[in-house]
Amino acid sequence: MNWTLEVVIVPVSDVERAKTFYAEQLGFHVDHDTKISEDARLVQLTPPGSGCSVVIGEGPVVPDMPPGSLKGLQLVVPDIHRAHAELAGRGVDVTEVQIMGENPSPTDDPLDNVGFVFFTDPDGNAWAVQQISSRA
Incomplete structure:
Protein backbone atom coordinates (compact mmCIF):
# COMPACT_ATOMS: atom_id res chain seq x y z
CA MET A 1 0.00 0.00 0.00
CA ASN A 2 1.27 3.49 -0.86
CA TRP A 3 0.94 6.20 1.77
CA THR A 4 1.12 9.72 0.42
CA LEU A 5 1.41 12.96 2.32
CA GLU A 6 -0.80 15.39 0.45
CA VAL A 7 -1.70 18.26 2.80
CA VAL A 8 0.13 20.18 5.51
CA ILE A 9 -1.78 22.81 7.47
CA VAL A 10 0.24 25.98 8.01
CA PRO A 11 -0.94 28.22 10.88
CA VAL A 12 -1.25 31.88 9.89
CA SER A 13 -2.69 35.02 11.45
CA ASP A 14 -3.93 36.67 8.26
CA VAL A 15 -5.22 34.36 5.51
CA GLU A 16 -5.22 37.01 2.78
CA ARG A 17 -1.63 38.09 3.53
CA ALA A 18 -0.48 34.45 3.65
CA LYS A 19 -2.32 33.61 0.41
CA THR A 20 -0.57 36.50 -1.32
CA PHE A 21 2.83 35.38 0.00
CA TYR A 22 2.43 31.74 -0.98
CA ALA A 23 0.83 32.44 -4.37
CA GLU A 24 2.65 35.55 -5.56
CA GLN A 25 6.01 35.39 -3.83
CA LEU A 26 6.55 31.63 -3.71
CA GLY A 27 4.65 30.85 -6.91
CA PHE A 28 2.37 28.20 -5.38
CA HIS A 29 -0.80 27.42 -7.38
CA VAL A 30 -4.07 28.36 -5.65
CA ASP A 31 -6.08 25.14 -5.87
CA HIS A 32 -9.10 26.58 -4.12
CA ASP A 33 -10.21 29.32 -1.75
CA THR A 34 -13.36 28.16 -0.01
CA LYS A 35 -15.49 30.18 2.38
CA ILE A 36 -17.31 27.52 4.37
CA SER A 37 -19.21 29.89 6.67
CA GLU A 38 -18.97 33.41 8.08
CA ASP A 39 -16.08 32.37 10.31
CA ALA A 40 -14.49 29.51 8.36
CA ARG A 41 -12.28 29.65 5.28
CA LEU A 42 -9.78 27.25 3.69
CA VAL A 43 -7.20 28.05 1.03
CA GLN A 44 -5.22 25.20 -0.54
CA LEU A 45 -2.02 26.01 -2.41
CA THR A 46 0.41 23.63 -4.14
CA PRO A 47 4.07 24.21 -5.00
CA PRO A 48 4.82 23.68 -8.71
CA GLY A 49 5.47 19.97 -9.32
CA SER A 50 4.49 18.88 -5.82
CA GLY A 51 2.08 16.16 -4.80
CA CYS A 52 1.67 17.83 -1.40
CA SER A 53 -0.24 21.05 -0.78
CA VAL A 54 -0.39 23.51 2.07
CA VAL A 55 -3.65 24.66 3.58
CA ILE A 56 -4.11 27.97 5.35
CA GLY A 57 -7.35 29.04 6.88
CA GLU A 58 -9.40 30.40 9.71
CA GLY A 59 -12.15 29.24 11.96
CA PRO A 60 -13.05 25.85 13.37
CA VAL A 61 -12.00 24.02 10.18
CA VAL A 62 -8.28 24.42 10.94
CA PRO A 63 -6.43 23.12 14.01
CA ASP A 64 -5.71 25.56 16.81
CA MET A 65 -1.99 26.17 16.32
CA PRO A 66 -0.19 29.45 17.03
CA PRO A 67 0.61 31.34 13.81
CA GLY A 68 4.27 30.91 12.93
CA SER A 69 4.71 27.77 15.04
CA LEU A 70 5.41 25.39 12.17
CA LYS A 71 9.15 24.86 11.68
CA GLY A 72 11.10 22.56 9.40
Missing part, protein backbone atom coordinates in the same frame (compact mmCIF):
# COMPACT_ATOMS: atom_id res chain seq x y z
CA LEU A 73 8.93 22.52 6.31
CA GLN A 74 11.11 21.52 3.38
CA LEU A 75 10.90 21.90 -0.37
CA VAL A 76 13.23 20.08 -2.77
CA VAL A 77 14.52 21.52 -6.04
CA PRO A 78 17.00 20.31 -8.67
CA ASP A 79 18.93 23.63 -8.73
CA ILE A 80 19.40 25.55 -5.48
CA HIS A 81 20.99 28.59 -7.17
CA ARG A 82 18.03 28.94 -9.53
CA ALA A 83 15.61 28.52 -6.61
CA HIS A 84 17.47 31.18 -4.64
CA ALA A 85 17.34 33.58 -7.59
CA GLU A 86 13.59 32.99 -8.09
CA LEU A 87 12.79 33.54 -4.42
CA ALA A 88 14.97 36.64 -4.12
CA GLY A 89 13.54 37.98 -7.38
CA ARG A 90 10.04 37.68 -5.95
CA GLY A 91 11.00 39.61 -2.83
CA VAL A 92 11.35 36.67 -0.43
CA ASP A 93 13.89 37.29 2.34
CA VAL A 94 15.92 34.15 1.65
CA THR A 95 19.35 33.20 3.01
CA GLU A 96 22.33 32.70 0.77
CA VAL A 97 23.05 29.13 -0.32
CA GLN A 98 24.45 27.14 2.59
CA ILE A 99 26.22 23.79 2.61
CA MET A 100 24.98 21.58 5.43
CA GLY A 101 27.47 18.77 6.04
CA GLU A 102 29.12 16.50 3.53
CA ASN A 103 27.31 14.96 0.57
CA PRO A 104 26.46 11.38 1.65
CA SER A 105 25.86 10.34 -1.97
CA PRO A 106 28.48 12.12 -4.07
CA THR A 107 27.21 13.32 -7.44
CA ASP A 108 28.57 15.51 -10.21
CA ASP A 109 27.14 18.55 -8.41
CA PRO A 110 28.74 19.08 -4.98
CA LEU A 111 25.59 20.87 -3.75
CA ASP A 112 23.33 17.85 -4.23
CA ASN A 113 21.81 16.75 -0.92
CA VAL A 114 23.71 19.39 1.07
CA GLY A 115 22.82 22.72 -0.60
CA PHE A 116 20.09 24.65 1.24
CA VAL A 117 18.43 28.06 1.49
CA PHE A 118 16.05 29.12 4.24
CA PHE A 119 13.16 31.58 4.58
CA THR A 120 10.08 32.25 6.70
CA ASP A 121 6.56 33.25 5.76
CA PRO A 122 5.09 36.51 7.12
CA ASP A 123 4.05 34.75 10.36
CA GLY A 124 7.42 33.08 10.96
CA ASN A 125 6.65 29.54 9.75
CA ALA A 126 10.12 28.30 8.77
CA TRP A 127 10.95 26.70 5.43
CA ALA A 128 14.06 25.07 3.98
CA VAL A 129 14.79 24.43 0.33
CA GLN A 130 17.20 21.58 -0.44
CA GLN A 131 18.88 20.69 -3.71
CA ILE A 132 18.41 17.11 -4.88
CA SER A 133 18.82 16.81 -8.63
CA SER A 134 18.00 13.12 -8.81
CA ARG A 135 17.03 10.31 -6.50
CA ALA A 136 18.80 6.96 -6.59
Whole structure:
Protein backbone atom coordinates (compact mmCIF):
# COMPACT_ATOMS: atom_id res chain seq x y z
CA MET A 1 0.00 0.00 0.00
CA ASN A 2 1.27 3.49 -0.86
CA TRP A 3 0.94 6.20 1.77
CA THR A 4 1.12 9.72 0.42
CA LEU A 5 1.41 12.96 2.32
CA GLU A 6 -0.80 15.39 0.45
CA VAL A 7 -1.70 18.26 2.80
CA VAL A 8 0.13 20.18 5.51
CA ILE A 9 -1.78 22.81 7.47
CA VAL A 10 0.24 25.98 8.01
CA PRO A 11 -0.94 28.22 10.88
CA VAL A 12 -1.25 31.88 9.89
CA SER A 13 -2.69 35.02 11.45
CA ASP A 14 -3.93 36.67 8.26
CA VAL A 15 -5.22 34.36 5.51
CA GLU A 16 -5.22 37.01 2.78
CA ARG A 17 -1.63 38.09 3.53
CA ALA A 18 -0.48 34.45 3.65
CA LYS A 19 -2.32 33.61 0.41
CA THR A 20 -0.57 36.50 -1.32
CA PHE A 21 2.83 35.38 0.00
CA TYR A 22 2.43 31.74 -0.98
CA ALA A 23 0.83 32.44 -4.37
CA GLU A 24 2.65 35.55 -5.56
CA GLN A 25 6.01 35.39 -3.83
CA LEU A 26 6.55 31.63 -3.71
CA GLY A 27 4.65 30.85 -6.91
CA PHE A 28 2.37 28.20 -5.38
CA HIS A 29 -0.80 27.42 -7.38
CA VAL A 30 -4.07 28.36 -5.65
CA ASP A 31 -6.08 25.14 -5.87
CA HIS A 32 -9.10 26.58 -4.12
CA ASP A 33 -10.21 29.32 -1.75
CA THR A 34 -13.36 28.16 -0.01
CA LYS A 35 -15.49 30.18 2.38
CA ILE A 36 -17.31 27.52 4.37
CA SER A 37 -19.21 29.89 6.67
CA GLU A 38 -18.97 33.41 8.08
CA ASP A 39 -16.08 32.37 10.31
CA ALA A 40 -14.49 29.51 8.36
CA ARG A 41 -12.28 29.65 5.28
CA LEU A 42 -9.78 27.25 3.69
CA VAL A 43 -7.20 28.05 1.03
CA GLN A 44 -5.22 25.20 -0.54
CA LEU A 45 -2.02 26.01 -2.41
CA THR A 46 0.41 23.63 -4.14
CA PRO A 47 4.07 24.21 -5.00
CA PRO A 48 4.82 23.68 -8.71
CA GLY A 49 5.47 19.97 -9.32
CA SER A 50 4.49 18.88 -5.82
CA GLY A 51 2.08 16.16 -4.80
CA CYS A 52 1.67 17.83 -1.40
CA SER A 53 -0.24 21.05 -0.78
CA VAL A 54 -0.39 23.51 2.07
CA VAL A 55 -3.65 24.66 3.58
CA ILE A 56 -4.11 27.97 5.35
CA GLY A 57 -7.35 29.04 6.88
CA GLU A 58 -9.40 30.40 9.71
CA GLY A 59 -12.15 29.24 11.96
CA PRO A 60 -13.05 25.85 13.37
CA VAL A 61 -12.00 24.02 10.18
CA VAL A 62 -8.28 24.42 10.94
CA PRO A 63 -6.43 23.12 14.01
CA ASP A 64 -5.71 25.56 16.81
CA MET A 65 -1.99 26.17 16.32
CA PRO A 66 -0.19 29.45 17.03
CA PRO A 67 0.61 31.34 13.81
CA GLY A 68 4.27 30.91 12.93
CA SER A 69 4.71 27.77 15.04
CA LEU A 70 5.41 25.39 12.17
CA LYS A 71 9.15 24.86 11.68
CA GLY A 72 11.10 22.56 9.40
CA LEU A 73 8.93 22.52 6.31
CA GLN A 74 11.11 21.52 3.38
CA LEU A 75 10.90 21.90 -0.37
CA VAL A 76 13.23 20.08 -2.77
CA VAL A 77 14.52 21.52 -6.04
CA PRO A 78 17.00 20.31 -8.67
CA ASP A 79 18.93 23.63 -8.73
CA ILE A 80 19.40 25.55 -5.48
CA HIS A 81 20.99 28.59 -7.17
CA ARG A 82 18.03 28.94 -9.53
CA ALA A 83 15.61 28.52 -6.61
CA HIS A 84 17.47 31.18 -4.64
CA ALA A 85 17.34 33.58 -7.59
CA GLU A 86 13.59 32.99 -8.09
CA LEU A 87 12.79 33.54 -4.42
CA ALA A 88 14.97 36.64 -4.12
CA GLY A 89 13.54 37.98 -7.38
CA ARG A 90 10.04 37.68 -5.95
CA GLY A 91 11.00 39.61 -2.83
CA VAL A 92 11.35 36.67 -0.43
CA ASP A 93 13.89 37.29 2.34
CA VAL A 94 15.92 34.15 1.65
CA THR A 95 19.35 33.20 3.01
CA GLU A 96 22.33 32.70 0.77
CA VAL A 97 23.05 29.13 -0.32
CA GLN A 98 24.45 27.14 2.59
CA ILE A 99 26.22 23.79 2.61
CA MET A 100 24.98 21.58 5.43
CA GLY A 101 27.47 18.77 6.04
CA GLU A 102 29.12 16.50 3.53
CA ASN A 103 27.31 14.96 0.57
CA PRO A 104 26.46 11.38 1.65
CA SER A 105 25.86 10.34 -1.97
CA PRO A 106 28.48 12.12 -4.07
CA THR A 107 27.21 13.32 -7.44
CA ASP A 108 28.57 15.51 -10.21
CA ASP A 109 27.14 18.55 -8.41
CA PRO A 110 28.74 19.08 -4.98
CA LEU A 111 25.59 20.87 -3.75
CA ASP A 112 23.33 17.85 -4.23
CA ASN A 113 21.81 16.75 -0.92
CA VAL A 114 23.71 19.39 1.07
CA GLY A 115 22.82 22.72 -0.60
CA PHE A 116 20.09 24.65 1.24
CA VAL A 117 18.43 28.06 1.49
CA PHE A 118 16.05 29.12 4.24
CA PHE A 119 13.16 31.58 4.58
CA THR A 120 10.08 32.25 6.70
CA ASP A 121 6.56 33.25 5.76
CA PRO A 122 5.09 36.51 7.12
CA ASP A 123 4.05 34.75 10.36
CA GLY A 124 7.42 33.08 10.96
CA ASN A 125 6.65 29.54 9.75
CA ALA A 126 10.12 28.30 8.77
CA TRP A 127 10.95 26.70 5.43
CA ALA A 128 14.06 25.07 3.98
CA VAL A 129 14.79 24.43 0.33
CA GLN A 130 17.20 21.58 -0.44
CA GLN A 131 18.88 20.69 -3.71
CA ILE A 132 18.41 17.11 -4.88
CA SER A 133 18.82 16.81 -8.63
CA SER A 134 18.00 13.12 -8.81
CA ARG A 135 17.03 10.31 -6.50
CA ALA A 136 18.80 6.96 -6.59
